[in-house]
Amino acid sequence: TKENNIITYYCKTISHRFQKLFINIQFFLKMCILVREFKTVPLVWVFSKMTIFNLYIFDRNGTCLYYTEWNRRNQSGISKEEEFKLMYGMILSIKSFCSRLSPTDLKDGFLSYRTSKYKLHFYETASGLKFILNTDINAGNMRDNIQQIYSNIYVENVIKNPECKLGQQITSELFQTKLDDYIRSLPQFATKLS
Amino acid sequence: MPRMEVEKTFSYPLELTLKNYNDQIVVGFGQRDGIKVGHAVLGINGIAAQGRSLEDGRDVLEVIANEENYPLAIKFGRNKLSTNERLVLTGMFHSLFAIGSQLSPETRSSGIELIETDVFKLHCMQTLTGIKFIVVTDIRQVGVESLLKKLYEVYADYALKNPFYSIDMPIRCDLFDINLQSAIEQSERTGISNV
Numbered sequence: 342t343k344e345n346n347i348i349t350y351y352c353k354t355i356s357h358r359f360q361k362l363f364i365n366i367q368f369f370l371k372m373c374i375l376v377r378e379f380k381t382v383p384l385v386w387v388f389s390k391m392t393i394f395n396l397y398i399f400d401r402n403g404t405c406l407y408y409t410e411w412n413r414r415n416q417s418g419i420s421k422e423e424e425f426k427l428m429y430g431m432i433l434s435i436k437s438f439c440s441r442l443s444p445t446d447l448k449d450g451f452l453s454y455r456t457s458k459y460k461l462h463f464y465e466t467a468s469g470l471k472f473i474l475n476t477d478i479n480a481g482n483m484r485d486n487i488q489q490i491y492s493n494i495y496v497e498n499v500i501k502n503p504e505c506k507l508g509q510q511i512t513s514e515l516f517q518t519k520l521d522d523y524i525r526s527l528p529q530f531a532t533k534l535s
Numbered sequence: 536m537p538r539m540e541v542e543k544t545f546s547y548p549l550e551l552t553l554k555n556y557n558d559q560i561v562v563g564f565g566q567r568d569g570i571k572v573g574h575a576v577l578g579i580n581g582i583a584a585q586g587r588s589l590e591d592g593r594d595v596l597e598v599i600a601n602e603e604n605y606p607l608a609i610k611f612g613r614n615k616l617s618t619n620e621r622l623v624l625t626g627m628f629h630s631l632f633a634i635g636s637q638l639s640p641e642t643r644s645s646g647i648e649l650i651e652t653d654v655f656k657l658h659c660m661q662t663l664t665g666i667k668f669i670v671v672t673d674i675r676q677v678g679v680e681s682l683l684k685k686l687y688e689v690y691a692d693y694a695l696k697n698p699f700y701s702i703d704m705p706i707r708c709d710l711f712d713i714n715l716q717s718a719i720e721q722s723e724r725t726g727i728s729n730v
Contacts, residue, residue: 394640458644
């Protein structure tokens with residue numbers, strides 16, 4: 342193919358000292374192209390090790406409006422109801438912890454935390470709606486993405502839908518598919534190849 | 536760290552809503568002139584406030600409610616953490632650390648290593664023996680990982696090797712304090728030069 346020709350051309354022209362290195366690179370690129378053909382995964386994703394695990398949406402009273410997961414590998418070992426309560430309680434505690442610990446006045450307050458394996462992103466609207474998104478630790482700032490989910494997906498498909506009762510679990514299929522499509526389209530969403 | 540304090544002279548009636556929260560008189564509503572919601576009353580007319588009452592024994596809310604006392608110079612600021620509150624916060628972090636690892640969507644996750652907010656970052660390092668070193672820094676501070684390692688070194692050298700120190704008790708060793716201070720000063724210098 343054309344790509345292979347270019348790579349071989351460069352290998353020949355550059356001095357013998359670097360040739361071995363370039364053969365390695367060539368091999369690596371070939372492997373990447375192979376993976377790309379067989380798995381139909383864009384080349385960028387081969388290098389990245391990012392993924393999105395799950396999303397929680399809580400209202401201001403602590404009821405879990407929506408929960409969904411994509412690549413979750415570990416269940417917490419308790420029922421979903423209890424997990425939601427634990428998660429909500431933890432978020433409330435972290436918020437209070439941060440506001441009491443802070444040396445100066447907070448504006449947005451708690452944004453995210455990171456452990457050795459995952460990163461939890463938190464976004465709260467002025468009306469008390471809480472979005473919690475768990476991603477891999479390599480995912481950068483997801484604040485804008487969560488804001489997008491809130492303004493373009495939640496408001497459009499839940500608030501503007503008279504069938505969706507406030508303060509109850511979201512059952513709208515339109516919302517679910519829109520959210521799923523949006524998350525899957527993000528560059529941070531890529532399953533690990535391992 | 537300088538404490539942020541605002542002193543302002545008020546006339547009757549007060550434009551702020553004050554409320555009693557955790558034995559502190561704090562602003563509940565009405566942010567203005569650098570006085571934020573959550574700031575506590577630190578003093579009135581130069582007399583320091585201790586909790587809900589002034590140092591001369593009068594109740595803060597009663598002084599503020601009485602029209603005859605006006606104009607009043609009231610000092611507001613973030614209240615400083617007491618030793619007791621610090622202990623409460625440490626205990627709180629301990630449980631958050633454990634829950635963070637329990638709610639992990641990925642297997643074999645550690646507890647919370649870094650909390651980010653818009654004004655500070657909290658770094659935590661847990662050693663194999665279960666001791667946690669927690670550092671609260673500015674969001675732009677770099678090289679905190681090496682600082683934490685250095686703190687562990689200082690702890691091992693000057694607290695654990697001190698014959699008068701009994702384990703799991705508060706550290707009261709002068710050498711530890713001195714070396715801790717110098718480690719933090721060094722980290723501050725490198726942090727600034729790296730930015």
